[in-house]
Amino acid sequence: MSSLTITILQSALHWENPEANRRMFEEKIDSISEKMELVVLPETFSTGFSMNAEKLAEPMNGPTVAWMKSLAARKRIILTGSIIIEDGGKYFNRLLWVLPNGQLGHYDKRHLFAYAGEDAQFSSGNRRFIASVKGWRIFLQVCYDLRFPVWSRQQVSHSTGGQPPAALPPTAEAEYDVLITVANWPARRNHAWKTLLTARAIENQAFVVGVNRVGEDGKGIYYSGDSLILDPLGSPLYHKENQEDCFTITLEKEQLTKTRQQLPFLRDADAFTLLNDITNG
Secondary structure, eight states: OOEEEEEEEEOOOOTTOHHHHHHHHHHHHHTOOSOOSEEEOOTTTTTOSOSOHHHHOBOTTSHHHHHHHHHHHHHTOEEEEEEEEEETTEEEEEEEEEOTTSOEEEEEOSSOOGGGTHHHHSOOOOOEEEEEETTEEEEEEEGGGGGOHHHHOOOOEEEOTTSOTTTSOOEEEOSOSEEEEEOOOOGGGHHHHHHHHHHHHHHHTSEEEEEOOEEEOTTSOEEEEEEEEEOTTSOEEEEEESSOEEEEEEEEHHHHHHHHHHSOGGGGOOOOOOSSOEEEO
């Protein structure tokens, strides 16, 4: 059975200073001696969660995307995290998925945080993004998306393995194996953050990786981090609060498969269809 190694970076951010953040994250990644395959940075890692989109937005051929491509190639890793992007005259909180060969995919944050005015500055995405790595299917989302379980819900397909339905209980083919959420989630709502991540793991029988920032931003909002990695039963494999940390973990497909076989709850899931477009990367 295959394994997948994920490195997460829980870090403070330099407020509205992309160059300083790029330099900081490159130094952190260069300092990691462990094997890396997939490296996950927080939401809006180059600027912090700023609503100053007109000033801070970069095009897709801008310096931060170029930096991600260069670093992914040099370190032979997949690199992901969200930044503020201008595309077609609109601004997006865009999560980038950058491969070491220079190819990239992206996901535009679907649920914009109106409480902070994000919906007034940014355009919403309407497509989910599921990447494929070494036989693993990885569903990517950004921060506030976590509060909307339908967006994260497995859309399972049912099969009887070619046998008559009466002869063999149907099995369910899950849509994804790992859910990754990158965030700038304030400490004052960290109970919701930890609870929702756990719920997403349990209800979808998937590994869940939540990567948050720490420290105080330029608006005086404090972030406790509380980055979490959870197994398909919702049990924590990693948790860190109130300090910077780089952590690497290897997930095993065998654990995922055993959980779904021993507890075949997904086969009883309701069938549904999202009205928005869905894309796989």
